[in-house]
Amino acid sequence: MHWADVLAEELLKKQTKHVLATGITPSGPIHIGNMREILTTDAVYRCLVEKGGDAEFIYICDDYDPLRKVYPHLPSSYEQFVGKPLSEIPCPCGKHTSYADHYLVSFLGSLHEIGVNPQVYRASEMYKKGEYNESIQIALENTDKIRTILETLSGRQMPKDWLPYNVKCETCGRLSTTHPSLYEYPMVEYSCDCGHTGEVDIRKSGQGKLPWRVDWPARWRMLGVTFEPCGKDHATVGGTRETGAKISEEVYRYPHPGLLVYEFIMLKGQGAMHSSKGTAVSGEEMLKMTPPEVLRFLIMRNQPNRHIVFDSGLGLLTLVDEYDKEEEVYFGKEAETKGMKEFKKIYELSQPYHIPKTMPLHLPYRHLVTLDQIAKTWPEVKEILLRTGQLPKKLKKDDEEHLMQRAEHVRFWLATFAPDDVKFEVKIALPKIILTPEQETVLYILKEKIPDLTWEPEAIHNAIYEIAEEKKIPIKIAFTAVYQVLLGQEKGPRAGFFLSNLEKKFVLRRVTEAVK
Ligand SMILES: [Zn+2]
Ligand SMILES: [Zn+2]
Known part of the structure; x- marks a missing residue:
């Protein structure tokens, strides 16, 4: 059985209604690991629906998180915004309503293309609408319990007057520079590094936020989350997953969602893609360079606990070929090869939308x-x-x-x-080149042959090959002559196929000009 079916069946054994959650902190370009989280959840969601489950797929943007530092991709002027919620910081390009939206809006748009259409929640709105108010009160009333859980499981020592609540300073608007000191319902007293001291009424919305380790379990209960995958960086001993599960059960009295730890996506030659470090390829770039069905295929054919290597170079072409091969097998045009497990389900889950009834047209x-x-x-x-x-x-x-x-x-x-070696440009005029006498011979004979030549890859290839053989000229030199006059470079795509796509009269004119 496919892994997504296994997970869906496990969930259905518990109940039929499910809320599958995934999310992101839009503090920078969305990392490629998030693509795995989203598509893994989408696969389980589809399998649940297929099996008659009543499922909902939600995507939560943690845009109320504070900006932690001036990331390398930001101008130094962003120093002044460190500590403020991402939804309340101006966007770096000036075209979006906030910093968070700058990274989020186009990313969410491209999710539609890969067939992922979750219900989107923004933490900033949830806080401002007061949806967190009850959870904040529960957390504050269980301060000691939460402290014990965090200290016991994560091994870190909390300050004596620590409270599970980060006040947003009424003067400077920062979340990370305040120190809440005393809670007496409904007021929280605090001081801020900016010099301000004051108190906030937690019955009023949008005055602060729960720390991440408490925010996560609070949200599980609020939204009824039953499944949420997490990267292995969160799933360590004493990590946010473990403390979250305990806080969920002991403080919020809510059974924690199904645990699925997924492995990283590694970028070929770059190592693991970690969420808090910069990545060489962003999630959006991955979406833009990989055809949607192929990106889905990459995730669907790998067990979540196996790491994936994504190659943004020539490996991408191989990946597309592998997908096309799988499609041919699915439609019975090719025989199944060894190791092609669950190919039917993998193919179906790879489709962004409907599953084609007949095989789509193939073009390499x-x-x-x-x-x-x-x-x-x-x-x-x-x-x-x-x-x-x-x-x-x-x-x-x-x-x-x-x-x-x-x-x-x-x-x-x-x-x-x-990579550079697949790139070329057909020059609109004869490039400035120096041809060897051998190359001139090749081109001269080619010029004579072209008018009667069937303009097809194989015929063209054979013609060049025969000239080289007849004149005892190394074949490489013959092909180089062709690339030189058209591209102004030594190498190019397979010559027969390449020339056949250019107009015959254009090639004839160029070759004639070169040997004039
Ligand atoms: Zn922007
Ligand atoms: Zn302040």
């Missing part, structure tokens, strides 16, 4: 990598594909949308993470 992904560099827009790419017979004349709407979406992802990848 690497071809798009070449075509996206020959043509600048999808209509131009499509024109080449139609002209060269790589697409049927009657292209189905679904297939076109699918290919267009893939072409967009290829374009983003080429502009960002693609």
